[in-house]
Amino acid sequence: xxxxxxxxxxxxxxxxxxxxxxxxxxxxxxxxxxxxxxxxxxxxxxxxxxxxxxxxxxxxxxxxxxxxxxxxxxxxxxxxxxxxxxxxxxxxxxxxxxxxxxxxxxxxxxxxx
Amino acid sequence: xxxxxxxxxxxxxxxxxxxxxxxxxxxxxxxxxxxxxxxxxxxxxxxxxxxxxxxxxxxxxxxxxxxxxxxxxxxxxxxxxxxxxxxxxxxxxxxxxxxxxxxxxxxxxxxxx
Numbered sequence: 001x002x003x004x005x006x007x008x009x010x011x012x013x014x015x016x017x018x019x020x021x022x023x024x025x026x027x028x029x030x031x032x033x034x035x036x037x038x039x040x041x042x043x044x045x046x047x048x049x050x051x052x053x054x055x056x057x058x059x060x061x062x063x064x065x066x067x068x069x070x071x072x073x074x075x076x077x078x079x080x081x082x083x084x085x086x087x088x089x090x091x092x093x094x095x096x097x098x099x100x101x102x103x104x105x106x107x108x109x110x111x112x113x
Numbered sequence: 114x115x116x117x118x119x120x121x122x123x124x125x126x127x128x129x130x131x132x133x134x135x136x137x138x139x140x141x142x143x144x145x146x147x148x149x150x151x152x153x154x155x156x157x158x159x160x161x162x163x164x165x166x167x168x169x170x171x172x173x174x175x176x177x178x179x180x181x182x183x184x185x186x187x188x189x190x191x192x193x194x195x196x197x198x199x200x201x202x203x204x205x206x207x208x209x210x211x212x213x214x215x216x217x218x219x220x221x222x223x224x225x226x
Contacts, residue, residue, distance in 0.1 A: 031212075033212040043219060045156075095211070101158070102155075106155055
């Protein structure tokens with residue numbers, strides 16, 4: 001069975017701080033993809049990144065970076081120099097062989113000015 | 114303007130009434146999905162469809178029904194058999210096949226009084 005765990009329910013930081021959102025997953029599939037989504041207060045989920053299980057290179061996109069470590073089954077997301085607009089709920093998700101996307105419970109990030 | 118439309122944004126119904134939530138897309142995506150989101154929980158899959166006139170149950174299909182008569186549309190009916198229907202409902206679309214990211218609509222918040 002596939003499972004995604006986001007142990008941090010809520011995180012609060014002050015603007016310009018760096019923050020890391022943790023994601024740990026479980027799967028028996030050899031091939032799988034990991035995703036991060038952002039859900040701002042408006043409610044619509046916004047796709048941030050997709051990473052396949054064979055590519056462990058870290059990725060950076062502006063202030064966002066992702067650290068995929070297969071050895072620890074983790075796919076952590078770091079926001080550098082956080083801004084108030086980063087406040088949202090962030091979801092990690094896993095999609096395996098049966099195209100069944102599993103979401104974590106989400107981490108609510110609050111960035112205070 | 115390409116996108117996913119869910120209407121209405123807020124919906125109120127009396128207990129015991131069936132209600133249908135709309136999801137329309139013009140992204141030409143084959144796959145469509147319905148998720149339910151409850152406070153503090155991740156998204157749970159209700160139903161999904163990879164092709165017109167075909168759909169499959171997700172993890173929590175009981176008390177819900179869907180149809181997929183057109184590629185653009187995937188309405189969800191919340192029946193009176195659903196014991197706790199008050200929730201935020203999200204429709205998503207994506208390319209057919211495995212591992213693809215999903216794109217989400219703005220959601221409908223259903224409140225059953």
